[in-house]
Amino acid sequence: MNRILGLFLLATVALASGAWAQSxxxxxxxxxxxxxxxxxxxxxxxxxxxxxxxxxxxxxxxxxxxxxxxxxxxxxxxxxxxxxxxxxxxxxxxxxxxxxxxxxxxxxxxxxxxxxxxxxxxxxxxxLPTESYGPVSIFYRDPNGNVARLNGLARYGALIGRDRSVTFRIDNPRGERVCEGTFTNDSPGSGRYSMSCFGGKFSSNGSYQSKTGSPNDHIIARGHTGQGQPVSMVIGLPAQLAGGLYGGI
Structure with a gap:
């Protein structure tokens, strides 16, 4: 009887330890x-x-x-x-x-x-992230007018649409920081943005909208470079999907 009781207590402790380890x-x-x-x-x-x-x-x-x-x-x-x-x-x-x-x-x-x-x-x-993460694609025209694309990961530390101003950064697929910017909220689902990339060699300003639902919640920002060339930025969709929906800028 004592042996059975001992085995029962041992099993109980093991189960409790496992549950504690999982939490x-x-x-x-x-x-x-x-x-x-x-x-x-x-x-x-x-x-x-x-x-x-x-x-x-x-x-x-x-x-x-x-x-x-x-x-x-x-x-x-x-x-x-x-x-x-x-x-x-x-x-x-x-x-x-x-x-x-x-x-x-x-x-x-x-x-x-x-x-x-x-x-x-x-x-x-x-x-778990303390920031919001999401795939990002930036479509723009180079000085020759050709469409160029930058893919990577966007991260921002606040909730867009709830905070008046939200800073963000963009890393390329190798994890190198390439862009920094700010979203300024004008209403719960839209506002303005400014962005600087490649050490100030490329900058853009414009407006953004938050899109909900299919294919996935995402942000679409549209603006222009300092030279007047169009720019589109998509946060929340993989590169292929973003390109199919917004790559034509």
Missing amino acids: QGRAERRDAIFLRFPEMAERYWVNPETNAASHKVVAVPMPRQCAFVYADSYSKGHMSESEVQQLAVSSCNRKLAELGPLGENYSVDCRCQVVISDEHYVVPRNT
Whole structure:
């Protein structure tokens, strides 16, 4: 009997240790990931039907949410936590596949994984971005009038549309900083931008709009260089998709 009790206690400790190892801290309503996706936050924390679900899971592309998509799933009936996690990852991967390849923007292997499960982080907090990340493509005309393109990764530390002024930077696929700029909010979905690239050799000013829905939430900015040449910048769509929609500038 004592041996059985000892084995039971040992198993209980092992299970508890495993659960503790998986938890990377409790998720909060004001965490950056929920601020970036207010619709998800509403379902996860407020909506009575989904908030009361036995299991609640969030999956995003990693590392550092390499694409601006997400999937949140909620248990129905007797679904297990594992089943809800699989559902969230599958939904996230489907959205990621719909965007197309990201290799022209950056070289990381972007894949969906569970980051929050039942109000606890299951990845280290420092692996999640404190900034917003997204693929970016800039289309412009060179001095000869030919269309040129710069692909890379955009990052900005605040919420465009909620903060009056948001600074951003753009890295090329090798991770080198090539552009810096500012979005100035005039209304929740639009405003002005200014940008300087390649150490001041290329600059642009104009306006931007936030687009929601299919094929993915994204930002389209249009303006001109100092020489009057047109410029288009797309944040949130992979290079191929951005080129097909906006590459004609």
